[in-house]
Amino acid sequence: MVAEAKEVGKNRYRESYGRYLEDFKVGDVYEHRPGRTISEYDNTSFTLLTMNQHPLHFDAEYASKSEFGKPIVNSCLTLSIVAGMSVSDVSQKTIANLGWDKVTMPAPVFNGDTLYAESEVLSIRESKSRPTQGIVSIKTTGKKADGTEVISFERTMLIPKRGHAVDDAANY
Amino acid sequence: MNQHPVHFEAEYAAKSEFGKPLVNSCLTLSIVAGMSVSDVSQKNIANLGWTDIKLPGPVFVGDTLMAESEVLDKRESKSRPTQGIVTIRTIGKKQDGSIIMEFERAMLVPKCGHAVDDIADY
Numbered sequence: 001m002v003a004e005a006k007e008v009g010k011n012r013y014r015e016s017y018g019r020y021l022e023d024f025k026v027g028d029v030y031e032h033r034p035g036r037t038i039s040e041y042d043n044t045s046f047t048l049l050t051m052n053q054h055p056l057h058f059d060a061e062y063a064s065k066s067e068f069g070k071p072i073v074n075s076c077l078t079l080s081i082v083a084g085m086s087v088s089d090v091s092q093k094t095i096a097n098l099g100w101d102k103v104t105m106p107a108p109v110f111n112g113d114t115l116y117a118e119s120e121v122l123s124i125r126e127s128k129s130r131p132t133q134g135i136v137s138i139k140t141t142g143k144k145a146d147g148t149e150v151i152s153f154e155r156t157m158l159i160p161k162r163g164h165a166v167d168d169a170a171n172y
Numbered sequence: 173m174n175q176h177p178v179h180f181e182a183e184y185a186a187k188s189e190f191g192k193p194l195v196n197s198c199l200t201l202s203i204v205a206g207m208s209v210s211d212v213s214q215k216n217i218a219n220l221g222w223t224d225i226k227l228p229g230p231v232f233v234g235d236t237l238m239a240e241s242e243v244l245d246k247r248e249s250k251s252r253p254t255q256g257i258v259t260i261r262t263i264g265k266k267q268d269g270s271i272i273m274e275f276e277r278a279m280l281v282p283k284c285g286h287a288v289d290d291i292a293d294y
Contacts, residue, residue, distance in 0.1 A: 017175070036173060050199075050206035054214050056288070065292040067217070075219045076205055080198035084174035092176050095189070097197045100225040100275075108218075153222075166178070170187040 002030075002089045016172070018092030020162040021124065021134040028121050032085040035116040035145070038073050043111055046077045073109035078151050082142035085117040086155075090138055093165040095158040098135065103153040107144075114145040122154065132164035174198070195231040197273075204264035204273050207239040212260055215287040217280040220257065225275040229266070236267045244276065254286035 005013040044058040055062040056072055063071040079100075091097065109115070119140040126134045136159050142151040166172070177184040178194050185193040213219065231237070245259040258281045264273035288294070 034173075046202070047206075050202040052202075052206035052209045054209050054216065055294070056216075062288060062292055062294060066288045072218075074202075076198075076202035080196075080202060081173060083198055087174045087176055094176065096194075096230070097227060099227050100201075101223055103222040103225070105219065105221055166184060166188045170184055172177075172184060 014172075016167065017088045018094070018165075019090060019159070020093060020165065021126075021136070021159045022162050024090075024121050024124050024136050024159070026121050026124055030086075030089045030119050030121075032089055032117045032119065034085075035114050036081055036085070037114040038077070038081070038109060038111060040071070040111040043071065043073045043077060046080075047074045050074075050076060052076070068108055068110075070110060073111065073113070075105050075109075075151070078105070078109050078115070078142060079103060079153065081115060082117045082140060082151055083153075083155065085115075085142075086119045086138070086140050090119055090136070091157050091159075093160060093167060095133055095160055095166070098156040098158055100156075101154045103151070105151050107148050107150050109144070109150050113150075115142050115150065116145070117142050127158070130158070132161050133158050134161065135159070190230055190232070192232055195233060195235070197227050197231075200227075200231050200237070200264065200273055201225060201275070203237060204239045204262060205275075205277065207237075207264075208241045208260070208262050208277075212241055212258070213279050213281070215282060215289055217255055217282055217288070220278040220280055222278075223276045225273070227273055229270050229272045231266065231272050235272075237264050237272070239264050249280070252280070255280055255282050257281070 004016045008014045047057040057074050119138040122137040137156045179196050241260045241262040248256045259278045261276050
């Protein structure tokens with residue numbers, strides 16, 4: 001389901017990731033692995049790459065005067081990493097990401113924190129306009145190693161039915 | 173940690189409906205939000221969250237993005253008397269004017285004299 005070794009010839013196997021529409025079930029929870037420890041390099045380089053110059057993310061002297069006492073991880077990076085962690089299971093066969101909603105950040109993330117993610121399937125429906133595809137909504141939660149929830153969001157994706165992924169068209 | 177080949181494998185992407193690699197929408201979101209920071213949130217205490225993040229059009233490598241933000245709501249914080257909550261809608265557009273992203277973002281913003289900048293004599 002998540003990762004498959006497809007037999008493509010005698011003694012020959014090819015790795016394949018992600019789910020087709022038929023592989024999702026409402027209410028299932030997928031725990032994603034591996035986790036990731038966020039480094040100062042991740043935080044500083046991503047923040048500046050994305051045109052964000054808020055000193056709370058990379059000026060330790062400034063951050064020491066804030067209520068956090070030290071630099072906090074850019075929440076766009078937290079969102080991107082937690083969403084990225086979910087891809088190999090829920091969306092590596094996606095046709096397209098359709099959007100997010102209800103993104104909340106209940107607790108700060110600091111350099112050196114380790115994040116894990118899990119996703120619950122909220123809804124599944126067939127697409128009216130694209131008969132070989134459907135729309136799946138999930139709720140993904142990011143937590144630190146001590147169990148503290150740091151982010152949650154709902155994400156909606158366009159998912160192909162079995163045999164109708166780009167992987168199938170490309171004989172991937 | 174995203175290994176979706178549509179973002180970085182041109183041969184795979186050529187077989188998709190997009191025909192070429194698609195920019196990761198997490199990157200688009202981060203850049204469009206980042207573009208707004210120097211104006212709306214560089215004195216923020218914290219980012220509170222996003223709602224209604226929509227992706228009406230794809231972004232490709234080589235596209236040029238611009239962003240703009242409209243102030244939707246502003247209120248004082250009940251629990252933090254030196255701060256308030258501002259909500260904005262940010263729109264990202266491509267070079268041809270088409271909208272490729274929009275979202276609402278809520279932020280905890282300090283009153284004059286109460287930013288970390290003021291405490292830190294920044």
